[in-house]
Amino acid sequence: MNKFCTLFIVFIGFFGNAQQTELVDFLSVKAEIIPNASEESVKGTVSYQFKILQKTDSVYLDAIDMKVFDVVSKKIAISSSDLYADKAGKKIWLTGNFRKDKTYDVTFSYSATPKQTLYFFGNQIWTQGQGKYTSHWLPSIDDMNDKLEFDLTVAAPNNETVVANGELIEKQPKDSLTYWQFDMQQPMASYLAAFAVGDFNKKSITSQSGVPIELYYKPEDSNKVEPTYRYMKQIFDFFEQEIGVPYPWQNYKQVPVRDFLYAGMENTTATIFSEAFVVDSIGFNDRNYVNVNAHELAHQWFGNLVTETNSTHHWLQEGFATYFAQLAEREVFGDDYYYWKLYNSAEQLKELSDSGKGEKLLNPKASSLTFYEKGAWALTMLRQEIGDIAFKTAIKNYLEEYQFKNVSTDDFLAEIKKGTQADISGWEADWLHQSAFKAEQALDYLSQSTFMRSYFEISALRNVPFVEKKNQLSFALTALNDFIGQEAVYQLVGEPISQTLPLYKKALNSDNLYVRQAVANTLSTIPKELQSEYETLLNDASYLTQEAALYNLWVNFPQKQTVYLDVMKGTVGFQDKNIRQLWLFLTLVTEGTPPEKIKEFAAELIAYTSSTYSFEIRKKAFEYVNQLQFHFKTVFKNLLNASVHPNWRFRKFAREMIDGLLINPEYRQQFELLLPTLPKKENEFLSKKLSE
Structure with a gap:
């Protein structure tokens, strides 16, 4: 390595640790992005325009492990930093005789196989660049203090839909792909650039002020559109009035995706959120999207329009x-x-x-x-x-x-x-x-709040003997809200059933969904005197209530197990199939289930552990098959797949389950036999685990 190259490396290394916002202002980027689902990779072409604030001979784009080719620029040279000092390959350097107040343009192509931020699940592809991670899939600026206008064009199979920042201005079919071209008109931080690809339909509405709003959903979820997006227009209109500043972007879109890492992400004009919030009218009562919906929409002003300088703020x-x-x-x-x-x-x-x-x-x-x-x-x-x-x-x-x-x-x-x-x-x-x-x-x-004062009065009775507060709790069960009656039910726990029976009956005869749910969640030992009232919980408009009631009734009244299972046979529940999976589990351990049905239902439950399904479904399925001791090769392979999943909570869950299984010598041997058949990441994880 010659002396000049050594000096250049030292300079690049120093510059890379400095703030470059004092030297350059990146103004805009036009990017054509072509994701490859089979390879879980991306390639594209970007055209950047930037203005030099102080004379310099180099500026950079953040770009994680990217290859650069087909450079189009007369005055600018480009090099990936992995060729120089930054061996981690985190930047693309633009070098030239850059003069103050001059604007420059550069175009180049790139390719990458992102380890994070760009995710491929089934026929869905989506990004999650929160913070400073867009540079894993797009050469960009990780510093949120440099805002620029993004115009993205995303290629997808002809039968799929693309959602991205800005307004869709054109779709161009080319062979097996369609190029979706989006236009932004205002600058934003790079972490807010995003796209999602999948099989989506949409419902279009308009705010009171005329802003187009697009609500996306999978075709099979058409009956869930209204409850999922319930109050969307009301919230949008309320924010414009309450905040006092009109919505600052061209349109607003929302798209639910599977296996999302968080509840939602407020990408400018294009919120991506977890499909766990896609619910029917029953699911709405316990797990609705309203709060997350409002939170991500509020970010379009607070975070996207005005953005923190750093994490202190x-x-x-x-x-x-x-x-x-x-x-x-x-x-x-x-x-x-x-x-x-x-x-x-x-x-x-x-x-x-x-x-x-x-x-x-x-x-x-x-x-x-x-x-x-x-x-x-x-x-x-x-x-x-x-x-x-x-x-x-x-x-x-x-x-x-x-x-x-x-x-x-x-x-x-x-x-x-x-x-x-x-x-x-x-x-x-x-x-x-x-x-x-x-x-x-x-x-x-x-x-x-008058309501809160009443609640505090009831909650203050928690340590008071039951006989002294019985009348107050009885009255609380008739409260005209969803919360005070629940507190009354919680205070019945641990008290003699002979004394609390009338209050439980009163609670079960209540019209309040959540008072009844409190009984389902707390009264696991059901006295015979409450059986008929308790059975009505199976019909409540709450999948949480139904799940708890089914399990408790099945445990308490063995002679009616098949009756309860018949009542709940066709119910699926939330997106994680909570009712269906519990039903399968209970049916498999219910005496008298025909052998051919046991085989069928076991196969269905085991199938839910596979990567075909979202991690919420898989997690619940793993819990049930573990209880049933379905420790088969297929389950172990699916568990190893889960051990390298992008969602850290699910990944941690899978790894902890594997730790428990490896204690058993027989199961350990089964895992060892799987090693040669595993993909690289799973093989590396298991090899390390077995060597511990």
């Missing part, structure tokens, strides 16, 4: 999105629901604080609980402090002043202080700089 995104989602739920579900959610949030924060693990809101390494929930509480208390008018005016001015820019907490506070005479120094100390959660302030706020 992460609450400006997550705290704001959480806060406005709470307001949206208040608009949709009413005051009692709003205060109940705030109460549960406060309980979590108080527990964290009381354990000595409380965190300052401006701690860049704080937990999600702090950024999201404490951030929302901070805004709730700030609004209480300065009043509605001053608060809403400041929010509007803040968004207008910093639109398409980056912000710090000081920027937000400056807008607050411009519009109020109130001294907010105490609020700053308590909610921004204090690690402890101000539980007393939160309690005072919650106590504004």
